[in-house]
């Protein structure tokens with residue numbers, strides 16, 4: 001008789017917006033057994049218990065010595081990551097930690113010191129690497145379709161009605177609590193640059209003229225430039241207050257959100273071909289630089305993928321695939337395999353994020369060591 005493998009057992013610390021994805025994953029996937037959840041807020045604990053029925057503990061410390069857990073998933077605010085992650089890693093426990101690693105460079109360094117002592121499973125939550133859209137682009141890179149990546153360009157605007165603007169007192173507004181806008185919102189996209197170029201960021205330069213949204217303590221609109229060891233260069237133009245083309249009705253969910261000012265357009269330019277991805281159009285195009293008769297330069301559309309009609313198991317699978325990430329992290333941790341992304345590389349990405357914040361203050365390029 002074939003052996004039936006037990007479900008992966010994980011524990012969740014922090015049951016807020018991100019933690020809710022994990023609650024839903026555990027509720028809908030029999031391969032995941034959520035053995036316990038912790039949240040500091042008693043009202044949230046009661047709510048989670050009532051809606052999902054998972055066992056709750058009062059404090060994350062109550063989970064530290066649980067033997068029946070393959071993976072601890074930490075999804076608390078950035079400022080708390082250091083204290084919680086260090087304790088679990090010091091005990092050699094397996095950790096999936098939400099990005100960013102922590103809110104300061106020294107907190108990230110403390111987490112890395114704790115991890116290097118025991119080298120248990122440790123993965124930073126760069127879930128874009130599990131998403132259908134970004135994996136497609138990665139496949140083109142790996143198959144050599146694009147050649148060597150020379151440019152990475154992202155125009156990203158979360159839109160004027162984004163939830164941050166509505167929750168004026170949230171922790172994400174505070175640079176002290178969040179670690180700044182680059183770490184909090186753009187670390188994913190610096191990670192993608194490194195994933196596609198196979199290289200580390202060596203220099204960053206942020207152009208930031210001061211905020212226009214007055215209640216933000218973090219940067220609202222800026223241009224972030226960077227260069228990798230491979231020679232590849234990148235730029236992210238980030239706008240929080242781009243004017244929308246259409247009526248502002250306050251809904252930002254779903255991929256047709258561009259009428260509220262949302263833009264997400266990513267270009268990869270390689271030595272052989274260029275790829276372009278528009279999140280809201282849900283399309284990827286690749287054009288190569290062929291030559292026609294007489295050596296005339298004749299770029300040709302090589303492929304065009306439209307995902308609008310494709311059915312996804314979960315709506316997050318396309319560009320924010322937290323479910324496959326949790327599943328893969330659990331499987332790796334349970335089997336004693338290493339994380340999908342090297343913690344040292346993730347640490348370097350965090351250094352680039354903090355260097356980008358420093359560059360905005362210093363008004364000059366900053367090296368990332």
Ligand SMILES: NC(=O)c1ccc[n+]([C@@H]2O[C@H](COP(=O)([O-])OP(=O)(O)OC[C@H]3O[C@@H](n4cnc5c(N)ncnc54)[C@H](O)[C@@H]3O)[C@@H](O)[C@H]2O)c1
Nearest residue numbers: 014015016017018019039040041075076078080098099100
């Ligand atoms: N991967 C992504 O795309 C993505 C998206 C959103 C958030 N995040 C990350 O997930 C983390 C959580 O963000 P969020 O948006 O869910 O925040 P949130 O404020 O919605 O939720 C945080 C939860 O943690 C709880 N909490 C706070 N301190 C705690 C502590 N010391 N112990 C236990 N529980 C505690 C809060 O009560 C709250 O329920 C952050 O690191 C954030 O950057 C990642």
